[in-house]
Amino acid sequence: MAIRETGSASAGEVVVRLENIGLSHDHAHSFILRHVDLEIRAGEFVALLGPSGVGKSTLLRVIMGLVQPSEGQVALQSRPAQAHRPAAMVFQDAKLMPWRSVRRNVELGLEGLGLNRAERHARATAALELVGLADRAQRWPRQLSGGQRQRVGVARALTVEPDLLLMDEPFGALDAITRASLQRELLDIHARRQGTVLFVTHDLDEALLLADRIIILHGHPAGVKGDFMVGPRPHEGAAVQAMAERMKRLIAGEADPGADAAYWQASEI
């Protein structure tokens, strides 16, 4: 059994809409996020790019419903299909449960979806095959390398067939070689699955490599400071270079000289 394809039938539909999201810890004072408006459409691979500590991960948790925003609304569209979750998340350090086997970790999100044992087993197997770890299903997390653990984290998220896949700097803690191979695999999986991805990173190169749209989060409180459609991969050439230069300035907190002329809203493309 393969992971069910999503998105292709409803490509272009809004999967998640954030309206005027604000978040403060002590109500009304010192906002972490403020006036965040955002729409992500089915099939998009969006990178959320910004400096460390700006609130990217927090925004992801707001979308996931793990953190309640102080202001604004999150509207997450869920297709009517049975036995899936609207959103799933890949965490920074995989965060597997060490007392569960690889298979049981992957099945975590399937418990409570009303699937029987055989269905859970089949779905977990398909997800593990997708990340190349079918032969490691019976291992404990401690027996895996960092890269393999993160692959299990990806399988755990894919197996609930989410409408929106949230990834919180998933490859940040890995060595360069492992990171590169996981990035390639992720693009491969995305090409096959055609799902919708929101990928948090502080690395411009990673964002350019993976995403077809890059959103810059910056400031105190943080807000969306840029929204770039990078177009089809590979992202090379003068136009992409020019965009990358503008993104660098935005991440550094400088004004964007091209902002008036070319602040690209996703909806206008």
Next chain:
Amino acid sequence: MSQARGRLLRPALGLAGLVVLFGVWEVAVRGGWIQSGFLPAPSSLGPAWLDEVRSGAWVQAIRDSLTHYLTGLVAGSVTGTLVGLLCGALPVLDGLLSGIVRVLRPIPGLAWVPFAILWFGLNTAGATFIIAISVFWINFYAAYGAVRAIDPDLYEVAAAFGHGGFRARLRTVVLPAASPGVLDGLRTGIGQAWMSVVAAELFGVPGIGARMMQASSLLATDLVVVYMLTMALLYAVTDMLFMLVRRRLLGWQG
């Protein structure tokens, strides 16, 4: 091969140490450096033990003590673990009980003997009560600490994958994550409970402790040592059985 040798080396060394101890002890008594009334020779322990077995007192004492031991251990372990887990997982309960814990915790199990006798009498229930109290605190703190040490990110992971409510958290995160700490507490309790058995029986509740008191009042020191070694053996057996179970439950820890 060298691994197998390494595995055998430690128990062999342990055995050698015991042989040396008993050898030196035997020589010291026979050579007259230690008076046999003061400390009996190891060679006198065998006959003393055989007499005790023949009279039926040995088996009866073990049976009585095991009854106190097991009921006290189970009662103290279950309640201690349960209250510890709940206090660790529920901040309100933790706060409510923090004052009570502070007052009761420093009181040793033995200090409850007067009340044990008053409430239950000089019987099995009284001894069980003393044992249960000392085991309770060990398990309470082990479980409480284990829950407090859980990586909070795991709660987030559980919630992200649909296990967000209190009961779901308890099942998917708290119980499995705390199990190594809880099992360590149970193991400590299994040892501590044997110490409490002797203490609880010294006051006359029949069992190994009471038999030791009788023997010492008759200056039958060989019998006292026989029961000391009996307890060591019982402890070794219970601990070994527990470690077998533990290894099975915690295979994921490696």
